[in-house]
Structures are given as C-alpha cells and as structure tokens.
Amino acid sequence: MPGTIILASVLVAAALGAIAFVLAGAVQPARSRAVANLQRGYGDSVVDAPSESHGALSRLARRLTPPTLVSVLEKQHARAGRPADWNVDRLLTLKMLWVPTISALVLLLISTGQQALLIGLAVLLGVAVYFVPDLLLLSRGQERAQQVQRELADTLDQMTIAVEAGLGFDAAMNRAAANGKGALAEELTRTLQDMRMGLSRRQAFEDLSSRTHVVDLRRFVRAILQADAYGISIGDVLRTQAAEMRLKRRQRAEEQAQKVPVKVLMPLMLFILPVMFIVVMGPAALDMIEMFGAMNN
Incomplete structure (x- = not known):
C-alpha cells in the first residue's frame, strides 16, 4: 500500500512537471524565440536543448496518439485559424502527459480505499479534460x-x-x-x-x-x-x-430577429412571471390569511 502511494505520487509529480514545462513554452513563445535568436552563436547546445526535448515529446505524442484523433485535431486546428501558441504538437503532448497524471490519481484513490463514486468521477473528469482542447478548437472554428x-x-x-x-x-x-x-x-x-x-x-x-x-x-x-x-x-x-x-x-438577420421572441419566452416564464404574480397576488394573499385568522379567533 505505501509503495503504491509513493509510485502514484511520483507519477503525478513527473507528469505535472512535464505539463508545466510544455505550458511554459506556450505562455511566452515570442519571448522564447527572441531569446533563442539573441543567443544564437553563443552556445548552440544550450539554446537547442529545450527545442530538441520538446520535439522528442511531440514525436512521442504523435506515435502514442491514434491517427484518427491526430487527423481530427489537425482539421479542427486548421478551421480554428492555426493558432501559433497552441499548435497540434503541443496539444498532443499535453494530452499524452495528462493520461499518466489521471491514471496515477485514480490509482492513488484506489489504494487509499476511496468510494467507487469518487473514483468514477475522477475517471470522468480525466476523460473530459483529455478532450477539452478538441472542444475549444471546435468552438473557435x-x-x-x-x-x-x-x-x-x-x-x-x-x-x-x-x-x-x-x-x-x-x-x-x-x-x-x-x-x-x-x-x-x-x-x-x-x-x-x-x-x-x-x-x-x-x-x-x-x-x-x-x-x-x-x-x-x-x-x-x-x-x-x-x-x-x-x-x-x-x-x-x-x-x-x-x-x-x-x-x-x-435574410439571416431577419431570421435571428424572428427567433428572439421564442428565446425570450422561457426566461420570461421562469423568472419574470413568477415575480409578477408574487408582487400582484402577495398583498391579497396576506389579507386573506389575516381575515381567516381573525374569523377563527
């Protein structure tokens, strides 16, 4: 039991560290490129080391990801305008690193004897987070x-x-x-x-x-x-x-204008009409309650 917990903790820490490394390159890509250009010729091995490691992670992520998912992600990335800060290789790397992270968390929950409901919620959360980049690219597209x-x-x-x-x-x-x-x-x-x-x-x-x-x-x-x-x-x-x-x-503008009354109907029935009934019928209801109370006395 303690060995399983230690192994799960190590896997979580390693995966989170790799995710942080990839995200650090995505936060300031322009600054990273500028620094690399300024340092060109002053120790090429130091400048090229991060790019080589990131390229190795990207190649590994492409090999481990099913070709169908890679093709779908590339199409969604193209329809979204090919954002440079979140290219396909970086997204595949984050997806690949998320799998051992959520696996280690589920293993940690199982080893600590947590309820099956909590473990199931963790698995669902992992699957949802895995497909978050696809959903974001789809929305942007x-x-x-x-x-x-x-x-x-x-x-x-x-x-x-x-x-x-x-x-x-x-x-x-x-x-x-x-x-x-x-x-x-x-x-x-x-x-x-x-x-x-x-x-x-x-x-x-x-x-x-x-x-x-x-x-x-x-x-x-x-x-x-x-x-x-x-x-x-x-x-x-x-x-x-x-x-x-x-x-x-x-014609599309006219169509959208004609949809407005239908879209307003549900908020009107759920939020506005009940308040109006309370304001209009509330005093009468209070008077009736007082009258019946007086009659009973």
Whole structure:
C-alpha cells in the first residue's frame, strides 16, 4: 500500500512537471524565440536543448496518439485559424502527459480505499479534460466560420469594385485581403501565398473551401472555378455573388430577429412571471390569511 502511494505520487509529480514545462513554452513563445535568436552563436547546445526535448515529446505524442484523433485535431486546428501558441504538437503532448497524471490519481484513490463514486468521477473528469482542447478548437472554428460568413459580402463588394476599376482577380483579392481585418482576410492572404508557392488556383481555392467550412464561401469558390474554366467574366460573377451574399446576410438577420421572441419566452416564464404574480397576488394573499385568522379567533 505505501509503495503504491509513493509510485502514484511520483507519477503525478513527473507528469505535472512535464505539463508545466510544455505550458511554459506556450505562455511566452515570442519571448522564447527572441531569446533563442539573441543567443544564437553563443552556445548552440544550450539554446537547442529545450527545442530538441520538446520535439522528442511531440514525436512521442504523435506515435502514442491514434491517427484518427491526430487527423481530427489537425482539421479542427486548421478551421480554428492555426493558432501559433497552441499548435497540434503541443496539444498532443499535453494530452499524452495528462493520461499518466489521471491514471496515477485514480490509482492513488484506489489504494487509499476511496468510494467507487469518487473514483468514477475522477475517471470522468480525466476523460473530459483529455478532450477539452478538441472542444475549444471546435468552438473557435465555429466562431471563425461565422466571422468569415459575416465578412464575405463586404469583401466581395470590395473585390467587385476593384475588378470593375481595372484590376485582375488576383490583384483585387490581394487588395481586399490587405485592406481587410479578420478571419476572411487571413484566409485570402494564405490562399494568395499558396498560389505564389506554386499551387494552381483550383487547388488553392479548394484548400480555402476545406479550411473554412462555410457554405457561402464554398459556393463562391465553385462559381469562381467554373468561371475560370469556362471563360466567364469574373466581374459579372463577383457582382452576382456579392448581391446574393448581401441578400443572404439580410435574410439571416431577419431570421435571428424572428427567433428572439421564442428565446425570450422561457426566461420570461421562469423568472419574470413568477415575480409578477408574487408582487400582484402577495398583498391579497396576506389579507386573506389575516381575515381567516381573525374569523377563527
């Protein structure tokens, strides 16, 4: 029994220390890179040691994690905009280190003779925390998709004006990406970079559609690729798509406005109406109680 407790404590301490090491690199990645650049040439072995150890942990985490989970995490990371502070390797490392931590805690609870309910809650907590990065990336990806959907109509208007002013499609997209701020501007910039790196326009736009998972953007990409394949005027396609996106944005706003009464109904019934009944009927109920009390006396 004491040996089991000591072993579990050692495993917990080691895993928590490794987690703290990984988190320390995630808190200030810019400072770590700046320090590494400043120290370059003054003892390369000292500078490269943390990166090598972190790379070894990342490779081990990729080997131990099922390929399906790695693929799902990479897709969610791409849809979330590929946040640099929390890349896939760091998330896989944290997941890998969390497994021995929660296992040691469960082993410690079992060795101390805790109740089965507490042990079950610990296991459920471990499973929930293991999938927290996936849920956070999924939520961030959904927010990013909504932001892209909101910005699409205005971006298409800018591109239409630029094309009608005499710019080519790539130059118009570059101007819209440079003048815009937000998720769609970042995605357009990355698409242009992919084309500069040698990808065809079709492949770059298909990658854009798969990264964002926005239905309206996918429809726009399909229209642009068809226009490019059949020689249709890009200006006419952009004008039509911009008008359609504005119409859909107005329809979505009207739909959200019509949902407000339904969403307000439940809080109204649970919190506002009971208080109103208490305020209105409370004095009458007190008077009736006093009257019946007087009659009984």
